[in-house]
Amino acid sequence: MSAASMIPAVSIPEFVKRHSFIELDARARAQSLMDSGSWRELVGPFDRIESPWLPKQGIAPQFDDGCVVLKGTIADKPAVVIALEGGFQAGSMGEVSGAKMTAALDLATKDSENGKQTAAVLLLETGGVRLQEANLGLAAIAELLASLLALRQHAPIITVIAGTVGCFGGMSLAAGLSSYVVMTMEARLGLNGAEVIEQESGIEEFDSSDRALIWAVYGGEQRVAMGVADELVTDDASKVAAAVREFVKAGRPSIHRSEQVDLYRQRIASIDTSKQIDPVSLRKLWNPKRGAQ
Amino acid sequence: MEKLEFDYPSANRTVSKKAHVGVVGSGDMEVLMQPAEKGIAHVSVVTSVNGFGKSWQAVLDRFFAKHDGAVRIDINDAGATPGSVMLRLEQAMEAIDQ
Numbered sequence: 001m002s003a004a005s006m007i008p009a010v011s012i013p014e015f016v017k018r019h020s021f022i023e024l025d026a027r028a029r030a031q032s033l034m035d036s037g038s039w040r041e042l043v044g045p046f047d048r049i050e051s052p053w054l055p056k057q058g059i060a061p062q063f064d065d066g067c068v069v070l071k072g073t074i075a076d077k078p079a080v081v082i083a084l085e086g087g088f089q090a091g092s093m094g095e096v097s098g099a100k101m102t103a104a105l106d107l108a109t110k111d112s113e114n115g116k117q118t119a120a121v122l123l124l125e126t127g128g129v130r131l132q133e134a135n136l137g138l139a140a141i142a143e144l145l146a147s148l149l150a151l152r153q154h155a156p157i158i159t160v161i162a163g164t165v166g167c168f169g170g171m172s173l174a175a176g177l178s179s180y181v182v183m184t185m186e187a188r189l190g191l192n193g194a195e196v197i198e199q200e201s202g203i204e205e206f207d208s209s210d211r212a213l214i215w216a217v218y219g220g221e222q223r224v225a226m227g228v229a230d231e232l233v234t235d236d237a238s239k240v241a242a243a244v245r246e247f248v249k250a251g252r253p254s255i256h257r258s259e260q261v262d263l264y265r266q267r268i269a270s271i272d273t274s275k276q277i278d279p280v281s282l283r284k285l286w287n288p289k290r291g292a293q
Numbered sequence: 294m295e296k297l298e299f300d301y302p303s304a305n306r307t308v309s310k311k312a313h314v315g316v317v318g319s320g321d322m323e324v325l326m327q328p329a330e331k332g333i334a335h336v337s338v339v340t341s342v343n344g345f346g347k348s349w350q351a352v353l354d355r356f357f358a359k360h361d362g363a364v365r366i367d368i369n370d371a372g373a374t375p376g377s378v379m380l381r382l383e384q385a386m387e388a389i390d391q
Contacts (some may be wrong), residue, residue: 025316045313045325048367058294060341060369062317063325087318 010234018236022161022186026085027160029123030070032237033081033244039072043100051094053133057192063087067097069104075245078118082107086125086165093171094130098140103145112154119248120151122159122178126168127193141170148177152256156180158247160240161229163187166218177258179231180247182240183220189229190218218280227287297330297338297346299353304334306361310319312388322370326385329365340370356382362389364366 010018021029035226043049045063066088082101084091093101093285101122108118129137130259148157159178161167164187167175175181175189183189192200194208194217207213216222223229230247233239267286271277277285311327322340329335336353352375366382373381 015309045323046311046327048325050369055339058341060294060317060322060339060371062323062369063313063367085316087316087321089317 021237021240022235026068026083030081030083033241034072039070042069065096067100074248081121083123084126091126092130093140094133095136102143102147109151118157120157121156124167125165126171128171156252161187168193182243183229183237184233185220187220188218189223225283295343299336301334301357307385308362310389311349311384314384317369320376322373325367329363331363336366338368342372352378
């Protein structure tokens with residue numbers, strides 16, 4: 001089975017009629033995942049809690065700081081959906097958006113501890129820390145990761161990376177700590193973005209204009225084939241929602257990916273770094289079951 | 294970055310809903326539109342592009358001439374063109390009037 005057939009073939013009429021998830025903004029994406037009429041927004045744009053740091057640097061802020069938090073149900077189970085708006089400052093994490101995310105997760109943890117298991121869904125379209133907010137953005141991500149670790153002891157955390165920004169920098173760690181990761185073929189997931197690597201190590205090391213290379217390394221298809229993401233979906237809001245519902249129903253996995261330290265250490269140790277590994281070999285090495293398909 | 298304020302004291306049509314549309318992405322903007330008391334319609338603009346106060350005035354004059362809604366409008370702008378500004382305003386008004 002070739003890698004391209006990991007997602008079921010879609011007929012052209014079906015593709016044209018689909019309701020694109022990528023084309024939705026963060027709020028509409030979040031709404032599309034929740035049970036109809038079940039949700040309410042926490043700290044919405046009319047609360048006007050903006051970044052206090054961006055205007056000081058001559059940058060227009062956004063009324064919700066690019067972070068949308070909805071509380072409601074998914075598949076009739078309590079859930080919170082946190083969506084980052086990739087169109088605003090590349091979905092970067094600032095003081096306010098970070099505080100919103102962390103507070104929402106902590107509320108879910110509190111509810112879960114009190115017997116109301118509350119799943120979290122993260123819609124990550126983000127380049128990571130908002131550099132204009134420097135240490136506050138870094139602190140926000142540290143707090144976020146701590147909150148994710150607390151919640152995942154009680155309830156599943158599902159990250160959706162749909163594109164087209166992708167999920168990079170410190171926020172890729174949030175994806176890494178999640179119970180499940182859902183990606184589209186358009187989405188990318190990685191710690192250092194291609195342009196950062198090119199800038200630091202030179203174009204011989206990584207050519208950030210080579211789209212085929214970029215997607216072969218970071219793309220949703222590769223990430224799912226490697227087993228660092230769980231499901232590849234087409235860009236269709238109903239299919240993304242169906243995948244999220246299944247993972248909410250599945251509950252916490254018996255072991256999280258990021259708990260398997262020895263397994264990944266062994267895999268890293270087994271790589272021959274004297275020559276450049278290619279994406280297909282990496283799939284086979286990282287996920288013998290799926291990569292060999 | 295520039296902050297601009299505009300008053301439309303003659304806007305009298307009562308609206309009862311509020312709307313939020315748009316994203317502060319390059320060439321785009323977001324609008325919060327909500328009911329205001331009659332006679333105190335007001336627009337606050339935060340824009341990343343300086344020196345276009347007259348263009349904002351012209352677009353907003355035209356918008357209020359057409360819709361006459363007693364609304365409070367808050368805008369965060371990342372360089373939307375006058376055409377895009379008008380589309381976003383119309384979109385917010387459409388959401389309110391639905």
